[in-house]
Each structure stands twice: as structure tokens, then as C-alpha cells.
Amino acid sequence: MLPATFPLFLTLLLPVAGGVVLGLYGHRDKGPELNAAFSAATLAAALWLTAEVVFGTSVLGFGERFFIDPLNAFLVALTALVGFTTSIFSMPYMRIEREHGKMTGPRMRLFHSMYQLFIAMMLVALTTNNLGVLWVAMEAATLTTVLLVSVYRTPASLEAAWKYFILCGVGIAQALFGTMLLYLAADRVIGGGEGALLWTHLAAVKEQLEPNILALAFVFLMLGYGTKVGLVPVHNWLPDAHAEGPTPISAVLSGLLLNVALYAILRCKVLADGAMTNGLPGRMMIGFGILSVVVAAFFLFRQRDVKRMFAYSSIEHMGLMTFAFGLGGPIANFAGLLHMTVHSLTKSAIFFAVGHATQRAGSQVMDEIRGLLQASPTLGWGLTIGSLAILGMPPFGVFASEFLILTSAMRQLPWATPVLLLSLAVAFAAVFGRVQAMVFGDTNLAATTHRPALFPVFLHLGLTLMLGLFVPPFLGQWYRQAAALIGG
Amino acid sequence: MRALLSQSINLYAASLLIVSFAMISQRRILSLVHLYTTQGATLVLATATVAYLTNQPHLFYSAAITLALKVVLIPILLHRVIDRLDVRWDVETLINIPTTMLIGIVLVVFAFNLALPISQLSSSIARSTLGIALACVLLSFMMMIVRSKAIPQVIGFLAMENGLFFAATSATNGMPMIVELGIALDVLVGALILGVFMFQIREQFDSLDISHLEKLREE
Numbered sequence: 001m002l003p004a005t006f007p008l009f010l011t012l013l014l015p016v017a018g019g020v021v022l023g024l025y026g027h028r029d030k031g032p033e034l035n036a037a038f039s040a041a042t043l044a045a046a047l048w049l050t051a052e053v054v055f056g057t058s059v060l061g062f063g064e065r066f067f068i069d070p071l072n073a074f075l076v077a078l079t080a081l082v083g084f085t086t087s088i089f090s091m092p093y094m095r096i097e098r099e100h101g102k103m104t105g106p107r108m109r110l111f112h113s114m115y116q117l118f119i120a121m122m123l124v125a126l127t128t129n130n131l132g133v134l135w136v137a138m139e140a141a142t143l144t145t146v147l148l149v150s151v152y153r154t155p156a157s158l159e160a161a162w163k164y165f166i167l168c169g170v171g172i173a174q175a176l177f178g179t180m181l182l183y184l185a186a187d188r189v190i191g192g193g194e195g196a197l198l199w200t201h202l203a204a205v206k207e208q209l210e211p212n213i214l215a216l217a218f219v220f221l222m223l224g225y226g227t228k229v230g231l232v233p234v235h236n237w238l239p240d241a242h243a244e245g246p247t248p249i250s251a252v253l254s255g256l257l258l259n260v261a262l263y264a265i266l267r268c269k270v271l272a273d274g275a276m277t278n279g280l281p282g283r284m285m286i287g288f289g290i291l292s293v294v295v296a297a298f299f300l301f302r303q304r305d306v307k308r309m310f311a312y313s314s315i316e317h318m319g320l321m322t323f324a325f326g327l328g329g330p331i332a333n334f335a336g337l338l339h340m341t342v343h344s345l346t347k348s349a350i351f352f353a354v355g356h357a358t359q360r361a362g363s364q365v366m367d368e369i370r371g372l373l374q375a376s377p378t379l380g381w382g383l384t385i386g387s388l389a390i391l392g393m394p395p396f397g398v399f400a401s402e403f404l405i406l407t408s409a410m411r412q413l414p415w416a417t418p419v420l421l422l423s424l425a426v427a428f429a430a431v432f433g434r435v436q437a438m439v440f441g442d443t444n445l446a447a448t449t450h451r452p453a454l455f456p457v458f459l460h461l462g463l464t465l466m467l468g469l470f471v472p473p474f475l476g477q478w479y480r481q482a483a484a485l486i487g488g
Numbered sequence: 489m490r491a492l493l494s495q496s497i498n499l500y501a502a503s504l505l506i507v508s509f510a511m512i513s514q515r516r517i518l519s520l521v522h523l524y525t526t527q528g529a530t531l532v533l534a535t536a537t538v539a540y541l542t543n544q545p546h547l548f549y550s551a552a553i554t555l556a557l558k559v560v561l562i563p564i565l566l567h568r569v570i571d572r573l574d575v576r577w578d579v580e581t582l583i584n585i586p587t588t589m590l591i592g593i594v595l596v597v598f599a600f601n602l603a604l605p606i607s608q609l610s611s612s613i614a615r616s617t618l619g620i621a622l623a624c625v626l627l628s629f630m631m632m633i634v635r636s637k638a639i640p641q642v643i644g645f646l647a648m649e650n651g652l653f654f655a656a657t658s659a660t661n662g663m664p665m666i667v668e669l670g671i672a673l674d675v676l677v678g679a680l681i682l683g684v685f686m687f688q689i690r691e692q693f694d695s696l697d698i699s700h701l702e703k704l705r706e707e
Contacts, residue, residue, distance in 0.1 A: 130664075130666065130667070132663055132664060132666070132667030132670065132671075133666065133667065133670060135667075135670075135671075136667065136670030136671060136673070136674055137670075139671075139674045139678075140670075140673075140674055140677070143674065143677050143678055143681060146681055146685075147681060147684070150685070150688060153688060153691075153692065154692075155692050155693065158685075158688055158689055158692055161685070162638075162685065162689070165678075165681070165682070165685070166632070166641065166645065169645055169678070170629065170632070170645075170648070173625075173648055173649065173652055176652055176671070177625070177652055177655065179663075180652070180655060180656050180659060180660060180663065181606065181659070183656075183660050183663060183664075184606070184609070184610055184659050184660045187611070187660055188609065188611065192660070192661065192664075193664060194664040194665075194666060196664070197663070197664055197667065210609055212605060212609070213606060213609060216602075216606065
């Protein structure tokens with residue numbers, strides 16, 4: 001019987017090894033397959049790890065440096081899954097980009113190597129027990145993707161990457177200051193050294209932490225990690241980075257990185273909630289959440305670039321999750337976690353469909369993409385169903401989680417419900433109108449040289465549909481445990 | 489001797505603040521790099537002093553890392569970028585320099601007020617300098633906002649990291665070793681990526697003026 005830390009070790013080691021190997025061989029013909037193989041192996045290790053946690057309890061690994069509980073185990077599984085499907089999608093996608101002359105051998109190598117390291121850094125951020133290492137991993141995840149956003153070297157992509165680097169750098173610097181304040185507060189209770197930054201130690205003494213320091217720390221942490229979540233008003237980098245980078249990167253940024261940043265806020269919120277009795281963290285999250293939902297919904301109308309539009313939709317949904325976690329309580333937390341899952345699955349599916357469509361249309365401007373259904377029924381239906389799912393149509397999972405969020409809002413914070421409903425309606429009108437125009441009509445799409453890998457789209461949408469109709473008991477149990485961990 | 493050394497921490501802190509102000513008022517890029525190096529060196533002295541006074545070996549290591557990274561490696565990198573790109577021109581600021589200095593003073597007052605309640609709760613030897621550390625962070629932050637060229641923005645970014653590092657030393661006698669190592673690695677990789685970036689921007693726009701990077705506006 002192997003110790004439970006073995007799958008954890010594999011989960012973290014495989015993508016790092018992948019980054020190194022692909023850094024050497026990523027430009028070869030079989031680079032994309034190698035990338036997918038490493039992602040598949042990571043997924044297998046992550047599922048093994050998840051199985052250990054589902055049937056046991058929390059796992060501490062490597063002298064308390066890493067730990068797994070239901071909250072991060074489910075995010076690890078999700079990250080590995082979307083990481084794998086995105087690598088499948090990117091195989092034909094990046095080959096076509098190379099044939100179009102947008103990618104070269106060295107750029108392919110950079111893309112594959114950084115893709116693996118990006119996944120690795122997110123997994124480290126999720127599984128680490130040390131809040132300082134969490135910060136380091138978040139910053140490293142930004143660094144690995146900066147050069148990917150500017151990989152096409154167009155003026156717009158350079159601008160997007162510069163913005164991404166500087167804004168996220170400044171944001172994350174604030175989070176570092178917050179982490180430092182947290183360490184200062186812990187220093188007074190459990191003494192210095194590495195133990196004072198370990199989340200499990202901090203959570204054990206959270207009631208004794210100095211509330212004034214924690215309040216200030218949480219403000220900095222919220223603003224800092226909030227920049228990475230893409231919360232309004234610190235969201236400016238997000239639409240640019242999503243629109244200008246290669247589509248597989250847009251999919252993992254939207255589907256995974258934003259989740260990991262929100263996870264960091266949640267961990268800090270648990271500590272701040274323990275120390276403070278006035279509910280300040282929750283109220284801050286509610287405020288940022290509502291603001292993001294409203295602003296993003298109205299910005300959706302003004303978009304002409306399809307990837308930009310769905311980037312704003314991500315801001316809207318991250319806002320909704322932040323709002324749900326801000327409300328707190330078992331139902332809202334459950335809904336927030338469910339929303340995290342379904343948003344990540346649906347949004348990456350949409351980006352896959354959109355990426356393929358823009359590649360064939362040769363443009364990201366929505367007015368120049370027409371007749372997807374005529375060109376390829378699978379593509380057309382994929383985008384239509386994906387958009388309906390993300391807009392919260394039943395029977396998809398997004399509907400279930402949004403319904404739960406709105407009903408808990410009605411109970412706990414009645415005035416917020418009409419605001420949110422109105423924003424969701426505005427978002428629906430904006431996105432659905434645009435998607436309809438792209439899907440129907442005579443097509444202007446060119447044929448492609450490689451068969452697109454659209455099966456991930458339907459896999460993700462199938463999972464979202466399943467979560468909307470029926471949450472399997474073990475999964476439901478798992479969500480409830482995770483919700484309890486963040487103060488349900 | 490100990491009393492003198494612990495007083496010297498205040499001296500280093502004051503020098504850091506003066507260097508931060510000098511950076512705001514400095515328009516020549518080469519001098520900015522020199523100022524950044526000076527700031528790094530002061531930081532090394534301050535960290536080493538705290539390490540000696542509190543007898544914490546891990547702070548010595550982090551002082552050594554700072555020396556290698558912020559006094560030697562990154563300045564060399566910046567010099568090479570400047571040489572290769574041949575950018576020695578004066579920097580134009582978006583707001584004129586006397587005004588930025590005045591705003592800077594307001595920021596310092598704000599930082600001192602913000603830091604006061606925290607430093608009272610801290611047990612660190614250098615806690616009285618937390619206000620200065622925070623002021624340095626805010627000043628560098630302002631520098632990033634008011635400069636329109638790429639290299640000064642990067643120096644502002646690196647100076648902000650210096651301020652944060654000093655804040656960690658003054659408030660908590662330094663973060664745990666593993667975290668410091670991670671942060672140092674991130675800073676190094678970040679600086680390298682920014683160097684690569686400079687060349688990409690130059691290649692695309694034939695200039696390092698960030699105002700070229702303003703095409704992506706909301707329509």
C-alpha cells in the first residue's frame with residue numbers, strides 16, 4: 001500500500017516534468033501529442049489523489065507543506081480535467097495556427113512548455129498549505145502565461161501582455177503585503193518560523209488572531225487576489241489577455257486561473273472570518289461581486305470581438321461566485337462551488353468552439369463570423385448550446401447554481417436579487433443576440449486542414465448538463481463537505 | 489554597539505525613503521538604474537543589520553540573495569537592455585515633477601498613519617520603520633503610474649518589490665525562508681521576462697513608449 005502522498009507527488013511532478021521535456025522537444029511534430037500525454041497522466045494522478053480524499057479525510061504531505069481537503073481536491077480534479085481537454089483541443093488548433101504562420105517552431109516549444117508549467121503552478125497553488133507559497137505559485141502562474149499572451153507578437157497582443165503583467169504584478173504585490181500582515185498576526189499567536197504561514201496551523205488558532213491586523217490583511221489580500229479573479233474595478237487586464245492570447249490559453253485562464261485566485265481568497269476569508277466577528281470579509285466580497293456582475297453585464301453589450309465578449313462573461317460569473325461566497329451559509333457556499341465547476345466547464349467549452357470558429361473565419365470580430373451551423377453543425381450547435389448553458393438556461397448546471405444563489409440572496413439580502421436578475425437578463429440579451437447572428441445565415445467560413453477536436457466541447461457540456469439534472473450523491477456529499485470547510 | 493546598530497536601521501530606512509523620492513524626481517534612465525542599485529544595497533545593509541541584531545541566520549541568507557539579485561544581477565540586466573536598445577533619453581512624466589513630489593509627501597503621511605496601528609502590534613526590532621516601507625511601496629506605485637516609458641515602469645515595479653521586502657523585514661523580521669526564496673525566484677524570472685518584452689515591444693513599435701500600447705480601448 002503506497003502512502004497517500006504518492007499520488008500528490010505524482011500530480012505535482014508530472015506537469016513540471018512535462019514542462020521540462022516539452023521545453024526540449026515541444027517544437028517537434030509530435031509536440032502537441034506529447035503535451036496531451038503529459039496532461040492525461042496528470043489527470044490520472046489527480047483522479048487517484050481525489051479518490052484517496054473522497055474515501056478518506058484530509059491528507060497532509062511532505063511535512064505539512066502540502067495538504068488536501070475536499071475543498072481543494074475538487075479543484076485539483078477540475079484543473080487537471082480542463083487542463084487535459086484543453087490540451088486535446090489545442091492539438092489541431094495550434095497545428096493550424098502554425099500553418100497560418102502565426103506560430104513557429106520556437107513559439108510552439110514555448111507554448112507547450114509554459115502550458116505544462118502553468119498547470120503545475122496552479123496545482124501547487126491549490127495544494128500548498130503555506131500561504132506564502134500560495135502567493136509565489138500564483139505569481140509564477142502569471143509569469144508563465146505572460147509570454148503566452150504575447151506569443152503572436154502583434155501590437156495588440158504585446159499590449160495585452162504588458163497590461164496583464166503590470167496590473168497583475170501590482171495586484172499580486174498587494175496580496176504579498178496582505179500575506180505579510182497575516183504572518184505578523186500569526187507571529188503573535190504561534191510564534192515565527194514556517195509554521196506561522198501554514199494554513200492548517202492558522203485555521204486552528206484563527207479565533208485568537210488580532211482582528212485589526214486581519215481586517216487590514218484581508219483588504220489587501222482581497223484586492224490583490226481579486227485582481228487575478230478579474231473583479232471590477234481591477235479587471236482591466238482580463239478582457240485583453242483573453243482576446244489576444246491563443247484560444248487554448250483563453251480557455252485555461254478563464255476556466256482555471258480565475259478559480260484558483262478565488263480559491264486563494266476563500267482560504268483567507270476563512271481565517272479573517274474566524275478572527276473578526278463583524279462579517280467584514282463577507283460584506284466586501286458581496287460588494288465586489290455585485291459590482292462585477294452589473295458592470296460586466298453592461299459591458300457585454302458593447303463588445304465586437306467574440307473572445308472579449310466571453311471574457312466579460314467570465315467577469316460576470318466570477319462576480320456571481322464571489323457574491324455567493326460572500327453571502328456564506330451552507331446553501332450559498334454549495335451554490336458557489338457548483339457554479340465554479342459548471343462555469344469552468346462551460347466557459348472552456350465555449351472558448352473551444354469560439355476558437356475554432358474564429359480560426360475558420362480568420363477574424364475575431366463577431367460581424368465577420370456568420371453561418372456556423374451551415375459550415376459545421378457540430379460547431380454551430382456546440383456554440384449555441386454552450387452559450388445557452390452559460391446564460392443560465394435550464395436544464396444546465398449553471399441554471400441550478402444561479403437559482404440557488406438567487407434564492408439564498410432573496411433570503412439573506414433581498415435588495416440584491418433584482419439587481420442580479422436584471423444583470424443576468426441584460427447579459428442574456430447581449431450574448432444571445434450576438435451568438436444567434438453568428439450561428440445562423442449563410443456561411444463565410446473557410447475549410448480547415450486538420451480535423452478540429454470538438455469532442456471536449458460536448459464532454460464539458462455533457463458534464464454541465466449532468467450537474468444540472470442530477471448531482472451524484474458522492475459529489476453532492478463532497479460539495480457539502482467543502483462548503484462546510486469555508487464556513488457553511 | 490547594539491544601540492548604535494539598531495539606530496542605524498532607522499538611518500537605512502530614511503535613506504530608502506530619500507532614494508524613493510530621488511527616483512520620482514529623476515528623469516534620466518541610467519540614473520534611475522543607479523538609484524535602484526543604491527536602494528538594493530541599502531536594503532542589503534538593513535536586512536543584514538536586523539539579522540545580526542536578532543540573530544537569525546535565515547535573514548543573512550536573504551540579505552545575500554538580495555545582494556546577488558538586486559545589486560548585481562538585475563542592474564546588470566537593466567544595463568544590458570539599455571545598451572542594446574540604446575535608450576538613454578530623458579523620461580517624460582505625465583505630471584510635472586514638483587507636483588509628483590507634493591503628491592509623494594501626501595502619500596508618505598498616509599503611509600505613516602496606516603502603519604501606526606500595525607507597528608504598535610508588532611514585536612519586531614525594526615517595527616518603527618514599517619511606515620517608511622509602506623511609503624516606499626506607494627511612491628514606487630505612483631512612479632509606475634506617472635511614467636510613460638517602459639523601462640521606468642519596470643524600475644518602478646522592481647522598486648515596489650524592494651519596498652515590500654523591506655516591509656516584511658521591518659514588520660516581521662522577515663518571512664520564512666522558503667517564501668523568501670520563492671519571491672526572489674519570481675522577481676528574477678519576472679525581470680527576465682520583462683527584458684524579453686522590451687525587445688518585443690521595440691521590434692513592434694520601434695520605440696519603448698508605453699503610450700503606443702493604448703490601442704485596446706473599450707469601444
